[in-house]
Amino acid sequence: MSSIYDLTVKKPNNEPKSLKDYEGKVLLIVNTASKCGLTPQFKGLQELYNKYQEKGLEILGFPCDQFMNQEFDDIEKTTEFCQLNYGVTFPMFAKVNVNGDSADPLFAFLKKEKKGLLASNIKWNFTKFLVDREGNVLERYAPTVEPSKIEEDIEKLLG
Template sequence: MTAPIYQIDVTDISGQQRSLNEFQGKVLLIVNTASKCGFTPQYQELEELYKTLQPQGLEILGFPCNQFGHQEPGSDSDISQFCQLNYGVSFPMFAKIDVNGANTHPLYKLLKKDAKGVLGSQGIKWNFTKFLVDKQGKVLERFAPTTKPLQLKAQIEQLLQAN
């Protein structure tokens, strides 16, 4: 039985339809991002994590979102260019989505249901909320925007070494 996360389709930042099925067997760190946020410098640590652990099976998936303080106003093309020029982002980035409200993307509906926030809340509170998914597609944990990506390194390494 395929994990529900692998049955979700997404659009990448260049407009191509992709299935999350292509990430089966990988550890995933899924992050809602923004270019004009106080947490935007986390792109640097995300990229560092990706360069270090991607060869062992980590995939970081970035989903730009403009729902928090209008901190991601640009087009997908603008966002892609910003990430390349300022942070050399090489991990997969996807088209801008909604993570809360009536138009919540199916991926975020699943993530929020499987890994609730503080006091059981499902809503995403801000940009750079992170979700960790194991190799079997199980959503394990949600991390607040204040959790820096490199703070997750040991936990990710453990998951990469697990069957």
């Protein structure tokens, strides 16, 4: 696989969604969790989405339960929680694993393109990957990096 656009992910209803549909957009891809100390970052992510979606930003949320089981079992509860508590309107997808043999191919690709500080494994919920309009993975942000701290990098990519 040579490009992020070669990948397909699953919507919450398990229907396939080609990432080719996002070609030409700036992407912020995030592994999320609904019951995590970092969950309030949904608010900041939504603020970025509100501000920049019309300029070409897409935020893609992927619920993950690999870190201390901090995600609902039922994806419908996850999406409802995000909408009711944080007004999330950016796309949320089916629950994924981000590490190990069962890691979703998208996250395997992202980790290969941008390793973390010590290794490629994702350490926690709300790790963020910034992808430019050509599909290049440019940045990886630690879970504790607030969405507002990424805004300047997003603005540069949007032009």
